[in-house]
Amino acid sequence: MRVLVTGGYGFFGAWIVRELLADGHQPVLFDLEHNPRRLEIVLSGEQISALPFVQGDVCTHDAVLNACKDQQIDGIIHLAGLQVPTCRARPLDGARVNVTGTLEVLEAARILGESISRVVLASSAAVFGPPGIYPAGPLSEDVRNVPGTHYGWFKLCNEGNARVYGTDHGVKTVALRPWTVYGPGRDVGMTSEPTKAVKCLALGRPYKISYGGIQDLQYAQDVARVFVRCLTGPWKGPNAYNLRGAVVDIAEFHRVLCTVDPRAAELISHGTSQLQIAPDLCDAALQRDYGPLPPTPLADGLAATLKIFRDLLANGQLDTSDLG
Numbered sequence: 001m002r003v004l005v006t007g008g009y010g011f012f013g014a015w016i017v018r019e020l021l022a023d024g025h026q027p028v029l030f031d032l033e034h035n036p037r038r039l040e041i042v043l044s045g046e047q048i049s050a051l052p053f054v055q056g057d058v059c060t061h062d063a064v065l066n067a068c069k070d071q072q073i074d075g076i077i078h079l080a081g082l083q084v085p086t087c088r089a090r091p092l093d094g095a096r097v098n099v100t101g102t103l104e105v106l107e108a109a110r111i112l113g114e115s116i117s118r119v120v121l122a123s124s125a126a127v128f129g130p131p132g133i134y135p136a137g138p139l140s141e142d143v144r145n146v147p148g149t150h151y152g153w154f155k156l157c158n159e160g161n162a163r164v165y166g167t168d169h170g171v172k173t174v175a176l177r178p179w180t181v182y183g184p185g186r187d188v189g190m191t192s193e194p195t196k197a198v199k200c201l202a203l204g205r206p207y208k209i210s211y212g213g214i215q216d217l218q219y220a221q222d223v224a225r226v227f228v229r230c231l232t233g234p235w236k237g238p239n240a241y242n243l244r245g246a247v248v249d250i251a252e253f254h255r256v257l258c259t260v261d262p263r264a265a266e267l268i269s270h271g272t273s274q275l276q277i278a279p280d281l282c283d284a285a286l287q288r289d290y291g292p293l294p295p296t297p298l299a300d301g302l303a304a305t306l307k308i309f310r311d312l313l314a315n316g317q318l319d320t321s322d323l324g
């Protein structure tokens with residue numbers, strides 16, 4: 001398949017492009033500007049220079065449509081978007097990029113009809129409200145969505161719009177709701193701190209994760225695999241799916257990180273406040289429709305992340321600009 005990956009130079013983009021190439025597909029990157037720094041973490045220079053790139057803004061009317069036509073695209077993975085802190089600080093920009101930009105993607109798929117076989121959208125676990133409003137135990141997709149952020153409402157709006165494009169026009173969509181995704185390349189957003197902690201561990205620097213409580217830590221490679229499976233597997237309807245990785249307290253994350261490298265005991269610390277998104281989500285629907293998609297154990301994902309950071313450091317290629 002020729003797959004347009006919007007936001008292809010982002011964190012998810014890098015891992016998804018790698019997964020697409022490994023499965024024999026041809027990714028075409030669509031992003032605001034040429035910036036392969038995250039791709040350089042997971043791909044060779046040769047692989048990167050062979051990737052088609054379309055420079056564009058998802059919000060520009062017809063930019064995605066024209067990219068799909070010019071590049072003879074037959075599937076779209078839509079990742080371009082602004083994250084929680086930016087949407088909080090600049091909600092109008094957040095709505096423009098996250099909502100209008102997604103409508104541009106869906107509109108392109110509508111106009112191109114059957115030549116676009118699937119659109120997979122990055123939604124988010126932020127469509128869920130704070131843990132206190134839900135019963136205990138893993139939550140399925142059919143509970144009340146009461147996001148606590150503009151970002152969460154924008155994602156929920158996108159899920160709804162995707163369904164309507166299916167009902168009204170037959171566009172085949174799948175929306176995915178990752179929680180905290182970690183791994184090399186994760187350098188922005190509210191939940192980038194566990195990855196930054198691992199990067200500081202590689203550097204031998206102290207780092208404090210500003211929050212605590214329970215969250216769902218999902219390894220980047222696993223999430224990339226889910227996106228590609230939902231693009232290429234037999235379609236099961238215009239659904240929005242929860243993902244599930246390692247649902248752990250940050251204290252447990254810290255304990256596991258200490259088993260990977262004991263220096264984490266003195267270098268890495270954390271706060272106590274629980275993030276206000278329900279952390280215990282059930283992924284039975286995703287596993288039933290597109291599985292099996294077993295998650296990498298947390299210790300293995302953290303060890304792989306640390307190794308990549310250490311290798312980059314040894315080669316003088318570790319970007320630390322995200323650490324402030």
Ligand SMILES: NC(=O)c1ccc[n+]([C@@H]2O[C@H](COP(=O)([O-])OP(=O)(O)OC[C@H]3O[C@@H](n4cnc5c(N)ncnc54)[C@H](O)[C@@H]3O)[C@@H](O)[C@H]2O)c1
Pocket residue numbers: 006007008009010011012013030031032033056057058059078079080081082083097101122123124125177178179180181182186188189191
């Ligand atoms: N990282 C996570 O843990 C996480 C969790 C849940 C959902 N998500 C969602 O997954 C998607 C990808 O996340 P990420 O971590 O890769 O984000 P990222 O910030 O690393 O990458 C986003 C990419 O989108 C591009 N972009 C932004 N605005 C654009 C525009 N107007 N036109 C074209 N490109 C634009 C950026 O240049 C960047 O390359 C986002 O939609 C995000 O909301 C991420």
